[in-house]
Amino acid sequence: MTVFSPARQLPTAEEIALAKESSRALSVYLQTRAETQQIEILGDEGATKPVRVPVTALRMLVDILTEIGEGNSVSIIPIHAEFTTQEAADMLNVSRPFLVQLLERGEIPFHKVGAHRRVRYQDVVSYKEKIDAERSKALDALAKQAQELNMGYE
Incomplete structure (x- = not known):
């Protein structure tokens, strides 16, 4: 599973063009009541391999x-994932010491694994949604x- 990393590279122009084309082509197959769809993958040797994919996963792929x-x-971050304090701080775009203050004040729940604090992804997202709404x-x-x-604002 991919782990949160704020330092990811941006896609190249070729990747952007291919992604646009692919998302349009696949989105046509989301208009179904079926729970799965079958796609074909073309291997290096030219043979195709059919793959059944849940429509929910196909929808995520299109997104x-x-x-x-x-x-x-x-x-991609699993909802049940746990972050280190640095990862959580990076996600909120705050310093690690500031995040630790939030944790110690009880604004974001956490637990300890040995001497290290861990923060659930969902708790970080909930806090972010709360402060965004307040802002x-x-x-x-x-x-x-x-x-x-x-004051001149309409």
């Missing part, structure tokens, strides 16, 4: 290809106040 087609790097609410309040004070 991944779409992101790559937009020039983005992609990481959005604060920005809305500031925009409303600027409009009420006729």
